[in-house]
Structure formats: structure tokens, C-alpha cells
Amino acid sequence: MKKLFNDKNKSGLTRDLIEALFPMFEEASAGAIAVDREGCITWINHSYGRLLGLTDLEGALGKPVRQVIPQSRMPEVVSSGKPLLLDIMEHDQQQLVVTRVPFFDEDGSVQGAVAFVLYDDLQPLTPLVSKYRRLHQDLAAARKALAKKVRGTRYSLGDFVGASPAALEVKRRARLAAGREMPVLLLGETGTGKEVLAQAIHTVSARADKPFVGVNVAAIPDNLLEAEFFGVAPGAYTGADRRNRDGKFQLANGGTLFLDEVGDMPLPLQAKLLRALQEGEVEPLGSNKVDQVDVRVIAATSRNLEAMIEDGSFRSDLYYRLNVLEIPIPPLRERLADLGVLCEAILGDICESLGMQVEITDAGVAALGSYDWPGNIRELRNVLERALTMSEEGGLLDADAVFKVLPKGRRRTASSLTPQPIRPLARTLADAEAQAIEEALVASRGNRTRAAKLLGISRSVLYEKLAKMS
Numbered sequence: 452m453k454k455l456f457n458d459k460n461k462s463g464l465t466r467d468l469i470e471a472l473f474p475m476f477e478e479a480s481a482g483a484i485a486v487d488r489e490g491c492i493t494w495i496n497h498s499y500g501r502l503l504g505l506t507d508l509e510g511a512l513g514k515p516v517r518q519v520i521p522q523s524r525m526p527e528v529v530s531s532g533k534p535l536l537l538d539i540m541e542h543d544q545q546q547l548v549v550t551r552v553p554f555f556d557e558d559g560s561v562q563g564a565v566a567f568v569l570y571d572d573l574q575p576l577t578p579l580v581s582k583y584r585r586l587h588q589d590l591a592a593a594r595k596a597l598a599k600k601v602r603g604t605r606y607s608l609g610d611f612v613g614a615s616p617a618a619l620e621v622k623r624r625a626r627l628a629a630g631r632e633m634p635v636l637l638l639g640e641t642g643t644g645k646e647v648l649a650q651a652i653h654t655v656s657a658r659a660d661k662p663f664v665g666v667n668v669a670a671i672p673d674n675l676l677e678a679e680f681f682g683v684a685p686g687a688y689t690g691a692d693r694r695n696r697d698g699k700f701q702l703a704n705g706g707t708l709f710l711d712e713v714g715d716m717p718l719p720l721q722a723k724l725l726r727a728l729q730e731g732e733v734e735p736l737g738s739n740k741v742d743q744v745d746v747r748v749i750a751a752t753s754r755n756l757e758a759m760i761e762d763g764s765f766r767s768d769l770y771y772r773l774n775v776l777e778i779p780i781p782p783l784r785e786r787l788a789d790l791g792v793l794c795e796a797i798l799g800d801i802c803e804s805l806g807m808q809v810e811i812t813d814a815g816v817a818a819l820g821s822y823d824w825p826g827n828i829r830e831l832r833n834v835l836e837r838a839l840t841m842s843e844e845g846g847l848l849d850a851d852a853v854f855k856v857l858p859k860g861r862r863r864t865a866s867s868l869t870p871q872p873i874r875p876l877a878r879t880l881a882d883a884e885a886q887a888i889e890e891a892l893v894a895s896r897g898n899r900t901r902a903a904k905l906l907g908i909s910r911s912v913l914y915e916k917l918a919k920m921s
């Protein structure tokens with residue numbers, strides 16, 4: 452038997468072999484053609500002629516293949532000596548799946564090439580193509596999820612919803628923080644979005660593809676905090692793991708460490724944290740070696756750190772170390788103009804997970820504005836979730852539906868009963884104006900053109916006033 456792969460003829464496709472295989476391929480394919488080493492047609496079968504719309508097959512013989520089939524890549528196959536095993540060729544708005552193979556003489560020189568049309572329409576391949584597309588989409592989704600997991604974040608800046616002057620100022624500062632390496636201190640009541648913002652800053656920063664590690668100081672017992680932060684050396688204490696256990700600092704190395712409720716940190720640990728931040732090194736519990744760490748810290752608190760410094764429960768040096776860029780996040784009651792956009796975003800999110808469609812009316816949004824939101828946006832989300840469980844698919848949340856689920860007893864009042872100190876008239880007028888603008892923005896669900904109309908002023912005047920308020 453002839454050796455298929457000898458030195459001269461590595462591909463083994465001699466003319467004899469091609470001739471032996473040809474009838475089988477020709478029979479099975481939708482068309483076949485052969486060219487010589489110059490790329491001129493030496494043979495073409497009837498089925499291919501029909502596919503190409505050729506009336507005179509004899510007339511095609513001897514012609515350069517590109518004269519007859521402009522998109523043919525046979526000249527490339529003859530000149531390179533390499534097959535093109537699977538290709539899609541367009542011809543007269545048809546898509547042909549073709550395979551092209553060169554053949555050689557005994558000396559290994561290219562003698563010509565043959566080509567077969569495997570499919571003359573892509574229909575039979577549809578299940579394969581759609582399966583490929585589905586797998587491709589799954590792969591892209593999995594890659595995205597994995598990238599988020601590696602980053603450790605769920606939120607980016609777009610997730611901090613709000614268009615009021617106060618919310619825009621928060622986002623402006625967050626963007627500034629993302630562009631620099633400095634420590635950031637986020638100040639805000641519970642549920643105002645401190646964690647959302649910390650993650651968003653990390654996601655936009657140069658450390659985005661490194662870990663984001665969050666730790667809630669208030670949630671960890673004091674006696675475990677040190678190990679949690681700085682790690683534990685093997686056998687550091689009775690019952691300790693034999694292996695090294697990394698702390699949050701080591702886990703966040705290269706990335707961002709989010710210290711939530713930093714005001715709840717006991718004083719002895721504050722000193723160690725300060726050292727870690729100043730020196731860029733941490734000492735695991737029970738170890739006499741230090742680990743170098745490169746960590747960007749974003750701290751957050753709902754407590755008044757300045758008052759804590761006064762009463763000696765927070766170190767002032769640590770405060771100044773953490774508070775290089777301060778971002779105060781206003782409570783929801785101070786940015787009611789964002790209620791409309793917040794409702795839209797939160798309802799969209801909840802509805803998507805429940806597979807339903809429910810919207811809120813302007814009166815529903817205005818009803819939400821009558822409450823003072825001590826739990827801020829987290830509470831708003833809970834209230835909307837409760838309202839949704841009581842509403843019907845495709846329904847509308849109106850004021851009645853909102854009042855049914857709104858906690859009683861924390862309504863905002865238009866005027867306080869306690870007498871207010873007399874202030875300069877200009878100040879009182881400015882406050883009244885700011886409140887009127889805020890209420891118009893609530894009523895118009897953040898739509899400034901509508902808000903300007905409600906107030907009877909032009910849009911440009913409204914913008915001017917908003918700029919002064921921010």
C-alpha cells in the first residue's frame with residue numbers, strides 16, 4: 452500500500468488519491484470543480500454548473516476560476532498548497548458552504564485543487580448555528596458574571612440613581628474619587644447607598660479588575676476583629692488553623708477595602724488600622740512577620756465622627772487619614788425630587804425578578820413624598836416590594852395603594868408646631884423657593900421641563916436656580 456504521508460508529499464493528496472476519492476465526494480456534494488496549478492478550470496460537474504447558473508459548461512473550461520466564480524479562493528489554495536476545509540462563499544446572493552483541497556504530484560509540487568459545495572443553503576445548519584449562538588451568549592454572560600465576581604462588586608455609578616442637584620453632586624465627587632488613589636469617607640444615614648457608592652467608585656477606578664473586599668465593622672464581635680482584618684498565622688492560638696488565614700487586608704491586596712461602619716471600631720484596633728494605613732503593612736495575629744499590602748480604603752459611617760473625636764471614642768489621626776475626600780450622601784427626605792426616578796429604577800428591578808409589569812402613578816409618587824424615610828432607599832425598596840405583593844399584574848400603584856403600605860406616624864409635616872427663630876427674610880424666601888422647586892420636581896417625577904411649567908417659570912430660570920441650590 453502507498454504510504455500516505457511521506458516526506459515529499461506531506462498532505463498525501465496525490466492526484467491518484469483524489470481520483471479515487473472523487474466520485475464519492477462528487478456524489479455526496481451539491482457541486483464539484485477542479486482547477487490546475489494556474490487556477491484555471493479543468494473540470495466542473497453539472498450540479499455546480501446549475502448552482503452557478505452556467506448554461507455552457509464546456510465554455511467555462513480553461514478559464515481562470517475567478518472569471519466564472521468571482522468569490523472563489525481556489526487561486527489562494529493552489530498558491531499556498533494549503534486546504535481551506537470549511538468556508539462560506541457568497542455567489543449571487545446564495546451562501547455556499549465549501550471545502551477546497553490542493554493535490555500534489557509525486558515530488559510534492561502542487562498540481563491543482565478540487566472544491567466541493569457541502570451545502571447550498573444554510574438551512575440544515577440552522578440548529579447548529581443557533582446552538583452555537585446560544586452557547587456563545589451563555590459564555591459571554593458567564594464571563595461577565597465571573598468578571599464581576601473577581602472584582603467582587605455588583606454596582607457601578609449608574610446604579611446610584613438620582614438626578615437631583617444633591618445626587619449629582621454625590622456622583623461628581625464619586626467620579627473624582629475614582630480617578631484618584633486617595634482614601635474616601637462616605638457619610639450618610641443607613642440605606643442611603645454608601646455601599647452602592649463604594650462599589651461604584653471601585654468599579655470606575657484603576658483598581659477595577661482587582662478585588663473589592665467589604666467588611667462591616669459593626670457586624671463582627673470585637674474579639675474577632677483583629678483576626679478578621681489582619682489574618683492569623685498558623686497555630687497562633689489553641690484551636691487556630693494550621694494553615695495561614697488571610698485577613699481582609701491581604702484579600703484586598705491590590706484592590707479596595709471597604710470599611711463599613713468604621714465608627715464602630717474599638718480604640719485598640721483603630722491604632723492598628725492607622726499603622727496599617729500609614730506603613731502599608733499588616734501583622735497577622737500570632738506572627739512576628741509583617742505582610743506588605745497595597746490597599747485603597749473607602750470608609751463609611753452613619754455616625755458623627757467629629758463628635759466621637761470630642762468624646763474620645765474615635766482617634767483624630769485616624770479620622771484625618773480616612774477623611775481625605777469626604778462624600779456626604781443626603782438622606783432621601785432631602786432629595787425627594789429623586790423619588791420618581793428611584794421608583795422607576797427599583798420597580799423595574801423588582802418587576803424583572805418577579806416577571807411582572809407594574810407602574811406607579813404621579814399621585815403614587817407624591818404620596819411617597821409625604822413620608823420622611825428614616826430607612827432611606829432601602830426602606831423605599833421594601834415599601835415598593837410590599838405594594839407590589841398587593842397589586843395585580845399590569846396594574847398601577849396609585850396614592851391609595853401607597854398609603855396602605857406606608858408606615859404610619861412618620862409623615863412629613865408642612866410646618867412645625869415648635870416656633871422657629873426669626874431669620875433674615877432673604878433666607879426664609881430662599882428656603883421657601885428651594886422647597887417649592889423640590890416639590891415641583893417630585894410632582895413631575897424629576898422632569899425639569901414639567902417642573903418649570905408647574906412653577907410658572909422658564910426652564911433656563913429653573914436650571915439657574917438648581918445650580919445655585921447645589
Ligand SMILES: Nc1ncnc2c1ncn2[C@@H]1O[C@H](COP(=O)(O)OP(=O)(O)OP(=O)(O)O)[C@@H](O)[C@H]1O
Pocket residue numbers: 610611612613639640641642643644645646647648711753796828829832
Ligand atoms: N442611589 C441609589 N440608587 C438606587 N438604589 C440605591 C441607592 N442607594 C441605595 N440603594 C439601594 O438601597 C439599598 C441599601 O443600599 P446600601 O447598602 O448601599 O446602603 P448603606 O448606606 O450602605 O446602608 P447601611 O449603612 O445600612 O449599610 C440597596 O438595596 C441599594 O441597592
